[in-house]
Amino acid sequence: xxxxxxxxxxxxxxxxxxxxxxxxxxxxxxxxxxxxxxxxxxxxxxxxxxxxxxxxxxxxxxxxxxxxxxxxxxxxxxxxxxxxxxxxxxxxxxxxxxxxxxxxxxxxxxxxxxxxxxxxxxxxxxxxxxxxxxxxxxxxxxxxxxxxxxxxxxxxxxxx
Amino acid sequence: xxxxxxxxxxxxxxxxxxxxxxxxxxxxxxxxxxxxxxxxxxxxxxxxxxxxxxxxxxxxxxxxxxxxxxxxxxxxxxxxxxxxxxxxxxxxxxxxxxxxxxxxxxxxxxxxxxxxxxxxxxxxxxxxxxxxxxxxxxxxxxxxxxxxxxxxxxxxxxxxxxxxxxxxxxxxxxxxxxxxxxxxxxxxxxxxxxxxxxxxx
Numbered sequence: 001x002x003x004x005x006x007x008x009x010x011x012x013x014x015x016x017x018x019x020x021x022x023x024x025x026x027x028x029x030x031x032x033x034x035x036x037x038x039x040x041x042x043x044x045x046x047x048x049x050x051x052x053x054x055x056x057x058x059x060x061x062x063x064x065x066x067x068x069x070x071x072x073x074x075x076x077x078x079x080x081x082x083x084x085x086x087x088x089x090x091x092x093x094x095x096x097x098x099x100x101x102x103x104x105x106x107x108x109x110x111x112x113x114x115x116x117x118x119x120x121x122x123x124x125x126x127x128x129x130x131x132x133x134x135x136x137x138x139x140x141x142x143x144x145x146x147x148x149x150x151x152x153x154x155x156x157x158x159x160x
Numbered sequence: 161x162x163x164x165x166x167x168x169x170x171x172x173x174x175x176x177x178x179x180x181x182x183x184x185x186x187x188x189x190x191x192x193x194x195x196x197x198x199x200x201x202x203x204x205x206x207x208x209x210x211x212x213x214x215x216x217x218x219x220x221x222x223x224x225x226x227x228x229x230x231x232x233x234x235x236x237x238x239x240x241x242x243x244x245x246x247x248x249x250x251x252x253x254x255x256x257x258x259x260x261x262x263x264x265x266x267x268x269x270x271x272x273x274x275x276x277x278x279x280x281x282x283x284x285x286x287x288x289x290x291x292x293x294x295x296x297x298x299x300x301x302x303x304x305x306x307x308x309x310x311x312x313x314x315x316x317x318x319x320x321x322x323x324x325x326x327x328x329x330x331x332x333x334x335x336x337x338x339x340x341x342x343x344x345x346x347x348x349x350x351x352x353x354x355x356x357x358x359x360x361x
Contacts, residue, residue, distance in 0.1 A: 021172070024179040031186035049289040051296040053303050053319075054196040058328060063195075119195065122288050129284030131291070135355075139205040148292060149197035155296040158289035159228065159239070 044069035044086050049124040050153030057147055062116055064104045064143075066097065068130060069123030083126040085134065094130070097137040105143070117145045124158060198295055203354065218270050220249045220278045224294060226285035239293060246301035250276050250349060260309060260348065273305075277352045298353060305349045310341075318345050 046069050057063055067086040071079045075091075084091045087100045105113050118138060122131060138146065222242070223231040230237045232245055252269040253261035261273065270276035278298055282291055303319055310318035324330050325338040 017176070021176045021179055024176055024183055028179055028183045028186065031183065031190055035186050035190045049292040051198055051292055053198065053296055053299040055199050055326070056323070057195040057197065058326060060195075117199075119197065124287070124289035124292070126288045127284065128282045128286040128288060128291050131288060132282075132284065135202055139202050142204070144202040144204060145199070146202060147197040147199050148295065149195055150292060152196060155293045156239070158293045 041089070042067065042072070042086070043075055043089075043091065044071055044084060045123050045125075046121055047124055048121060048149055048151050049155075049158045051148075051150040051155050052152070054150060054152055055147075057117065057119060057149070061108070062112055063119050063147075064101060064116060065119050065121060066100075066134065067121045068126050068134070070125070083123065083130055085130070094133040094137060097134055098141045101138065101141050101143045115145075116143065117147050118143050119147045119149045121149045198292070198299060200295070200353070200355075214277065215271070215275075217254070217268055218275045218277055220246065220270070220276065222278065222280045222294065222298070224280075224282040224286045224290060226283040228287060228290040230294070239297065242294065242297045243301050243304070246278060246298055247304055249278075250301060251305060252276070260312075273349045274347075277354055279354045281355075299351075302349055302351050306345050309348055310345050313345075314341055318342070321345075 044067050046067060068083055069086075070076075070081055070083050071091070079091055085094065085097065086092070087096065092100065101118065105116060108116065120131070120134070135146070138144070221231075221233060225231070230239060230242065232242065237245065248263065249270055250263075250273055251258070251261040252263040253265055253272055254267050254269060255271045256265065258272040263269075280294065280298065306318035310316060310321060314321070321338055322342055325335055325342050330338075
């Protein structure tokens with residue numbers, strides 16, 4: 001009789017959690033490898049437009065980023081609400097774009113200096129005037145390969 | 161009396177907690193960046209050595225005004241019709257030298273795809289989103305034509321072939337093979353999209 005009662009109270013064994021650390025470590029390593037730390041925080045609004053005919057930007061080390069958009073709420077008191085250019089961590093004027101590109105280009109290894117792409121991350125509410133000025137500056141320093149960074153989606157959603 | 165046992169075992173029970181902490185940190189800081197966009201080449205700033213004479217009929221002018229309206233070849237046009245109009249212009253084939261074109265051979269439109277140029281002008285007050293939409297439609301017109309030819313010759317889309325060619329993970333043997341094919345399709349419909357300086361008035 002004693003045999004049966006013993007079996008009765010042990011009918012739901014606890015789930016072993018011994019392999020939990022392994023699972024968590026696996027996830028940890030996944031996120032560690034795919035993480036890219038942001039090197040500059042955004043100071044401008046940056047809602048990109050949509051486009052369908054996009055190409056992926058491979059090889060991040062060959063890309064120089066230029067952000068354009070309205071300053072975010074906290075900067076609007078100082079810098080106003082007109083679209084501004086952000087280079088690395090600070091606002092800049094159009095005439096500083098050329099020197100910025102040259103400085104960034106000089107930082108890259110020799111063999112990459114001729115294959116750099118300039119990624120323009122422009123807010124969809126910006127005006128083309130500023131973009132045209134930037135393009136003119138880029139032409140002056142011979143940085144001719146540009147990529148208008150967009151989200152993937154129906155381009156006609158931009159017009160609303 | 162010396163102890164005969166080795167070092168006592170470290171309790172690994174809190175390992176999961178530590179790992180969780182790290183995991184949550186990386187989860188929060190991760191931004192899996194999705195960077196894709198429209199690739200364009202800007203024209204060099206030095207003017208060409210000699211002036212190139214281009215016939216007016218080989219230029220497809222697209223003007224965007226500050227309200228986002230389109231003026232295509234001096235006619236007001238809806239953005240939705242732009243891709244079709246650009247495609248028709250590119251493969252018009254007035255001089256009949258393009259064997260793979262299916263155009264109307266209209267004498268007042270472009271001679272052949274290698275001569276056809278699309279000229280895009282915008283106002284300083286044009287919104288960026290409108291500009292991107294127009295760019296997207298024009299690039300789309302080229303891609304449509306290239307895809308059609310790639311399907312006919314190689315049985316797959318040009319955009320896919322190009323993406324495979326540019327992808328560094330594709331084996332080099334396949335990439336060498338794709339290189340010639342991509343080049344051939346590109347030469348069939350060379351992308352000539354000129355962006356002149358913005359007009360101020």
